[in-house]
Amino acid sequence: MSAPAAVDLAPFLERAFFFDAVEDSYRITGIQGDVPAAVRGTYYVNGPARFTRAGMQYKHWLDGDGMVCAARFDDAGVTFTNRFVRTAKLRDEEAAGRFLYRGFGTAFADDRLRRNVMLEPPVNVSAYPFAGVLLAFGEQSLPYELDPVTLETRGEYDFHGKLNGLSPFAAHAKFDPANGHMLNFGISYAADHPVVNIYEFAPDASLIRRRRHPIRMPHSNHDFGFTANWTCFFLSPLLMNFPKFWNERVSVMESLTWEPEKGSRILLVPRQARDAAAIEVPAGCGYCLHLINCFETEGHLVMDILELEAPVYPEYQPVPDLFPTVTPCRPTRYVVDLANGQLAERRVMAYDCAPDFPNIDPRLPGQAYSDFWMLGISHSGKPGRKFFDQLAHGSWKKGEVHDLYQTEPGVYLGGEPNYVNGYILVEQLDARSREASLLLFDARQVANGPVTRLPLRHPIHLGFHTSFAPAE
Template sequence: MDDHAPLIERAFSFTPREQAYVIENIKGEIPEFIRGSYYLNGPARFSRGGFKYSHWLDGDGMACALHFEHGGRVQFTNRFVRGTKFVVEEDQGHPVFRAFGTTFKTSGPASEYDRLKRDIMIESPLNVSIYPYRGTVIAFGEQGIPLELDPETLETKGEFNFGGRLNDVSPFSAHPKFDSATGEMFNFGIAFSSAQPCLNLYRFDVGGKLLYRKRLPLDYPCSIHDFSLSQSYAVFYLSPYILNMEALARDGRTLMDSLSWEPERGSHLLIVSRETGERVAYIPIGNRYCLHLINCFEKDDRLTVDVLEMERPIYDQYKRVPDLFTDVCEGQPVRFVIDVDSNELVKTAAIDYLLAPDFPSVSPRAFTKPYRDFWMLGISATGRCGRKFFDQLVHADWASAKARDIYQAPPLHYLGGEPIFISNPHDEKAGVIICQVFDAELIVSAFALFDAFNVARGPIALLGLKEPIHLGFHASFNPNRKGFKTARVSVARSEMTGKT
């Protein structure tokens, strides 16, 4: 098998140390307008007590922060996200909870191995995303209660349960949406009941109060990772990637192995009213798969929904670490134009880029509004057999239906983390992209800053870290760092302690 990601194993062979320091190794110039905090979350440790996780989604979550200050000063901080799984397993020195895609062979008591395989409760490693919210920062895993982190130090404060509105069995996704125009937050979670699966939709007001939790019946228990908002609607891409609860509960399969791809069922757009939480449209759109949506907006009595479509689900390509994406399929940014009133798909369009795009990002100014530009990562060796990894940063444009410019990482360099757009407050047509870079030859990590509208030029600044860190998943940026220490939230949280 060919190797299109030589030395990528070095990105998974170490456990990052928790650190906090001012970055001294800066090449290039940091634009003066960048003020605030960048956050990144992702799986960072893949072994404990002699056991190794084989699936990328199973690593312990680690949060990273870059605090951009006056005079080009940048403070770096990273800490493990200390949820229940991390705290208990650190204390016992070995895996205790089931994982998403890893099973363990053990020489210990059969009852212990059986429990690891069959315990229906799966504790999240809280390694997917991280967002600033009402004066604090929240780290998310898949389908569970998020954790509050200190926005400066990233110290874990405890579970963030929205004033007791969430509990241990509340499904809550890693992709909440925040509307800066209204101050509202929306999120969802899937209840994988074999009797009646449903989608739970949550709406919180500007003060963090839960306005509603609606339960929308689903035809089957499908896996949904992300959704999108327009000014009037919440939009879900329902792919027929179906969880077999019996296989998970009784057969001892991993969560990943309990999911089956059934394209003959077809894919649909589920459109829900933001105001009422009620279903307003359900539209067939083919039989492809969607992990992440890009954006959606309303214009001229039409709803436009932009997504990244793939030929099939991608979770199997996250295994085995470090030999990832060995058979990754093509994907493409696709636009659906919907007449909601008539429940009709009016038009489709696509961007001419097929190299397994993922982690799409738009300017915060474009959220829920008509827009042109977005950014994403890609894998240049898509279509060729052998392991590979993200090595392209892509700037795409709906007006031209093309990838306008592409940054190709040098050999032995890999990109990680959702590319985040930072707006220039003095020029709405200018901005910077932050993207993580790992040099596998030298085993060093950095954060690269790009001119958002000329990424092919390469980094305009490179922030080199003292020690390597993990290749992350989702990121965010808070331009309003001031007030973090005083703007405390009023919602309840349960305190949790762990080793430091």
């Protein structure tokens, strides 16, 4: 007697990755529900949207070529536009008719790097409006400038010549609502002397300052936070071995080692005062991909993160069978006493459905807040492929995830939930019927289900990070 077939916890998930994305621009028709008057402006989401070429298939979710989608809300309706970011990688590979460059998780014979040192980025992580343009970001390199309406790619953006093609620059730019500044970081992995570079730009994209702070280990670090006085990092012991990456011609994924015995550390670097000392605090041995927010209160710095027991990157493969063994992940609050540099409190929220892509009201980064929204995976803890199928709403005041929307089997959510004036915008793909839509929820009560569904003409790939440019 043969063993019963394992239950597929993510039916039709392959349909979320393997299709030829159609670039288009059109007015959305067939909208179900009213588009709230409070939602006016343009929503952007970036994500990987091409995983195959000439019979070759990428292994890892982070490998795919970036595609930006825009939904422009005005009084006449909603216009949807989506285009690939025309990177150097995409241009060369379209001309060759095959993949040429090494990916984050896919290395192959004769694959290429940028200037023989770094990935030629697929620019698939995020897209942020800034200084009158739209910037699409990949990991570890300059963003690409896009036309904010047509999404036409104009080329790499070097911040008025202050950065160059080898400047380390992460995908998680942050925007300080207090002054409109953009902050970002990038890690230099120079042999034996890894350094975190911290940049701050004025609203016109001029560079206000660049700090370099030595770090003990070559951390692979994806995100950061800030307050009025500090830039804030949760450095997990996921370490990048660049000599291995260069000498053994392996992927980034194969060059990363997880060394939990080395512990995690909170690193706080003064944002403005050049002479002030940084603060380093041991913080267990968990893994953090994304922070929720940071703020200061009464001599303490609060750092809220989504904390896993182990890195999540191995769960982004093999496409399309993602998250096969994802470890529990929980919203976790660390409180640092700024007077003595000690950890004063660690508080864990009970929700453990591998949440990711947290987001808050864009008026509140760096400031006291309570509510946040994120995607979750209902089947966490069970073996086998699975994907985001929950929109979860947490509150630090309530101390829990008190409000939750669950999709039907075969229906998946994507793109960091985006807060717009009391509403949450998120992507949905019904893999059963291959129908994509944008959903709007009442941010206070996502459990009630979407108040508005905006059906899209073609399937779209579920993305990573989002932004919203309010109407002028």
